[in-house]
Amino acid sequence: MAATTTPPATASTATKGARSAKGAPSARGSRAGRVRSSKLAVNVVLLLISVLYIVPLLWMLLASVNAHASFRLSLPDPFTLDNFGKVLNVDTTYRPMLNGLILCGGATFLCVVLSILAAYPLSRYRSRLRKPFLYTILFSTGLPITAVMIPVYSMFVQVNLIDSMTGTTLFLAASSLPFGIWLMKNFMDGVPIVLEEAARIDGAGSMQVLWRVVLPLMWPGVTVVTIFTFIGMWGNFFVPFILLLDPAKLPASVSVFNFLSAHDQTQYGQLSAFSIIYSIPVVVLYLLLARKLGGGFALGGALKG
């Protein structure tokens, strides 16, 4: 689920190049040779692992343009774009993608706005409630959301929220909120408090300070939270699978699954084409994120506490 599958990671690669170059020159001849051969071994092992990693991905790409795709990795024979043509229609692609956009977009928006609001007092004020609340938030990020889906289903049946896009959106937002608040708070901690004090002396209220001073200084943080929340939800299968019934309301994560089980064995090409279309938004968002923050990203705090 979104809150627990979203990833904290940092990787500043800047210092690395200088470091690896350092070892060689001072070394004696035999050692330089050893360093070189161990580097070769490392490269070979990594390439082998990459090949194993790449086979399933490559299969998807090749099958999508193959008129006679099978489960075996093979070159397209003949090459065709028909698979894409066949899935690009309202029922198969456009509606599920739009549903996903409504559900995940709405939930992401809600989650981000509420995270900002909640993170502000948690980052700025010291109150008796602060610590218990932070512990609760952190604790909930670890809970397996999969486990609450059955009670959520029963609860939704009782209050008549089953098969409701609004209900599902609210639940998705709530389930990513703990992680969102936690990340947002850590980003907000990085904004110096001095600037706020200046604004306060000029008579600005808390909310004004938050929107006018703090927020403009932490757009990178807000972007990270937004993209990660969205990616987590876009791939989420179990929540909409349980809470939505009407095929017309299903997002792509569930419709791709139905597509998977409903079609006979000759449709691998179409399935792969659809899988690619469905994956494009998250891949693009991820690339934007990685680029913006220079390769890796400092989702610091999520792991460092």
Added chain:
Amino acid sequence: MPLLPSAVLLAVFLAGPIGYCVYYAFTNMQLTGSATTDFVGFDNFTRAFGDPDFLNAVWLTLVFVVGSAIIGQNTLGLALAVMMEKASKPVKAITNAVVIAAWVLPEVVAGYLMYAFFFQQGSLNAILDSLHLPQQNWLYTLPILAACLANVWRGTAFSMMVYSAALNDVPQELIEAAEMDGAGPWQRLWRVTLPVIRRSIMTNLMLVTLQTLSVFGLIYAMTRGGPGNKSQTLPIFMYQQAFQNSLIGYGTAIALVLLLVGALFSTVYIRLLKLEED
């Protein structure tokens, strides 16, 4: 109070269901049939612990979590991070890209790709065939192994990124000092690097355990828990009891067990992080 909207949403949609979960777990609630729901005490739990299918699911969950998260993702992630420190730039870039690509893809797509990969006429057997190694109908004979490998394929990027970051923070002087004292690469790793990053190791172990504990879509897309119950981990067993056998009460009891295990790990995780004192 700007905390209020979040607190309300969390209370209604997370705390609420958890409370319901505790309550339902002690009832005989059903989806269909008997209209009344009665309080049945610990019946669901006694039943579960006497149910060979439940015990099978517990065992498979254990295999799945230990095999794919604790051993698989964690060790491979660490190994990749360590090797990438030494690798040349293009190799590093390629490895990074493919490992992360597998992780970014939506869960069901990953499940579909892994299904195709492990299918009897799929790519894995084609590779084994070309290497003259014995083939296997993976999804039929060893579905839980296939699921474990699939989860390693999909999830290792997370550990890899955590460890890359951690290794970056290891002071270079420490490594050099150990090198001066004549420590070989393995000794440096065991005696210097790993002790320094032990906190990252612990947190990563917790997080991958929690993530893997709740994996549903990946296994469901690959095998639906089958054949029979050979890849039926707790989340899938819970789903099947509640929705296919319509036993909401029983399914919820299983969910509660899962939730408690998650809560336990979550608590250890918080202990490890220890919020800064203030």
